[in-house]
Amino acid sequence: YILGENFQLRMSAIKRTAGLSFANVNLHFISPEHFFGEMDSEYQLVAIETSEKSTNIFATQLPEKIILLLGNERNGLPEKILEKCQYQVHIPMTGKCKSMNVSHALSVALFEWQRQVFFR
Secondary structure (H helix, E strand, C coil), rough: EEEEHHHHHHHHHHHHHHHHHHHCCCEEECHHHHHHCCCCCEEEEEECCCCCCCCCCCHHHCCCEEEECCCEEHHHHHHHCCCCCCEEHHHHHHCCCCCCCHHHHHHHHHHHHHHHHHHH
């Protein structure tokens, strides 16, 4: 899902970024209010975000039923969405680089969740 508003304004940027993959990805656009109102209560929200409240993803026991939330690479997740998350985790970085591409961050987070849940 892509949470937000004014999706028509973002479509050109999404198409440009996705390139040839755009035709193969099924995007679902939803307002944050609708998403949070319809969310299954069995799932816990995990924000992948570097913040004062975030913990190292590799030192945090992630729940089995999760919904991962990632913000855009420039601004991250809005505070009002972070407040709804049960967990805020960051991926520790070494060297001069302090952040990574959002798709790479999702890959690392999914790998760590799978490692914890299926390979304990």
